[in-house]
Amino acid sequence: xxxxxxxxxxxxxxxxxxxxxxxxxxxxxxxxxxxxxxxxxxxxxxxxxxxxxxxxxxxxxxxxxxxxxxxxxxxxxxxxxxxxxxxxxxxxxxxxxxxxxxxxxxxxxxxxxxxxxxxxxxxxxxxxxxxxxxxxxxxxxxxxxxxxxxxxxxxxxxxxxxxxxxxxxxxxxxxxxxxxxxxxxxxxxxxxxxxxxxxxxxxxxxxxxxxxxxxxxxxxxxxxxxxxxxxxxxxxxxxxxxxxxxxxx
Numbered sequence: 479x480x481x482x483x484x485x486x487x488x489x490x491x492x493x494x495x496x497x498x499x500x501x502x503x504x505x506x507x508x509x510x511x512x513x514x515x516x517x518x519x520x521x522x523x524x525x526x527x528x529x530x531x532x533x534x535x536x537x538x539x540x541x542x543x544x545x546x547x548x549x550x551x552x553x554x555x556x557x558x559x560x561x562x563x564x565x566x567x568x569x570x571x572x573x574x575x576x577x578x579x580x581x582x583x584x585x586x587x588x589x590x591x592x593x594x595x596x597x598x599x600x601x602x603x604x605x606x607x608x609x610x611x612x613x614x615x616x617x618x619x620x621x622x623x624x625x626x627x628x629x630x631x632x633x634x635x636x637x638x639x640x641x642x643x644x645x646x647x648x649x650x651x652x653x654x655x656x657x658x659x660x661x662x663x664x665x666x667x668x669x670x671x672x673x674x675x676x677x678x679x680x681x682x683x684x685x686x687x688x689x690x691x692x693x694x695x696x697x698x699x700x701x702x703x704x705x706x707x708x709x710x711x712x713x714x715x716x717x718x719x720x721x722x723x724x725x726x727x
Contacts (some may be wrong), residue, residue, distance in 0.1 A: 482590070483553045485523070491618075505641035515541055527595070527726065528623050531715065532683050534561030535584070539568040540600035546573060546587065556587035557622050559615060559715045582714065586622055588697045596625030596725040598652025603641075603668065605634030606659035607684045613657040614716030616679065620655075623722035630700070635663045647674050653721040657714065659683025662694025669703030675724050677717045 490496035509521030513542040523529040531553075532545055542558065542565065542632075549556050558569075566578040566585055597634075600620045604613045610631055620627045623672070633641040641648075648654065648671055656665040657679040664680035678701070680694035687693060690713035698708040709716040 494680055498649075502718060504624070508664050513548070514542055516545055518545060520548075520554075521556060522552075526723075527720060528719075528722070529556075530660065532556065532558040534558045534565060534585075538641035539565050542569060543572055550589055553589055555589055555592065555622060556585075557581070557619065558585040558715050559619075562587050579614060581611050582618055583611070584615055584618045586618065592622060593624050594626070594723065595623070596620075596652075597628075597727070598725060599650065600627045600649060600653045600655065600725055601630060602627060602655045602723045603630045603633060603657065603664070605632075605656075605660065605664040606683065607632050609657045609659055609681050612679060612681050612712050612714040613655070614656050616657070617714075619715050619718030620722050623719065625722050625725050633664075634658065634660075638667065641667065645671070653677070653724050655717045655721050657681060659691060659694050659715075660688060662697035664699040665698050665706050665708075666703045669701060669708035670705040672705075672707070676703070676706045677720055677722075678706055679714060679717045680711050682712055 487501055491498065510517045512521050517531045521577050529549060532542060546556055547588065558638060561583050563580055569585060570576050570578060573587050576585055577584045602613050602617050604610055617627050618668045630644055630647060653675050654668060654672060655677045656668050659681035660666040660683060662680050665676055669676045678698040680698055682691035695711055
């Protein structure tokens with residue numbers, strides 16, 4: 479149950495249109511619903527402002543469909559991350575209004591219009607083109623959480639003039655997400671140029687000594703630029719979520 483539906487229910491009880499018993503029936507599945515293989519946290523939207531997100535890897539199509547139906551029935555918008563195209567095709571046959579983003583492997587289903595809650599623009603930056611899939615996961619996440627999002631791709635330190643030519647856009651953003659692999663230097667550069675939060679996302683892009691993103695992760699954790707926070711390797715969703723929470727404040 480999202481906040482809007484809860485407010486409608488409470489007003490309905492107050493006006494006498496809905497009995498207390500009817501309201502109790504509707505609220506019975508709060509704070510979670512047990513499907514046997516999953517316990518859906520319907521209360522999360524009331525605590526965090528956004529419903530539970532489905533992790534697509536490791537779940538069968540039938541399991542995901544069951545969770546989607548319950549979220550839909552409670553009026554939640556649905557976000558599924560790390561979803562391959564084969565599963566996406568199965569889900570879209572049932573939920574024809576859903577939207578799949580193959581580059582980021584994200585699927586969304588809107589059960590109500592997205593409410594704009596962000597106070598400013600979130601800017602998502604990548605060092606290289608190969609970092610874009612992780613960045614797009616952050617973009618879709620932040621947009622579904624009610625934020626205006628802009629992107630600035632392929633502006634890594636190997637050609638720093640590409641970034642510096644966009645200095646105005648850096649200064650206009652309220653929160654910046656920086657996605658980079660290889661040596662992971664770009665978040666430090668951006669963090670040294672701006673006075674707003676920078677969320678660094680290391681990616682698993684790079685040659686053998688990048689150790690699947692560990693090199694970028696450690697570089698970002700050891701950044702000398704103040705105001706840089708770091709999420710896990712390839713965690714575009716986490717970055718989009720944190721950026722959204724900051725942008726609401």
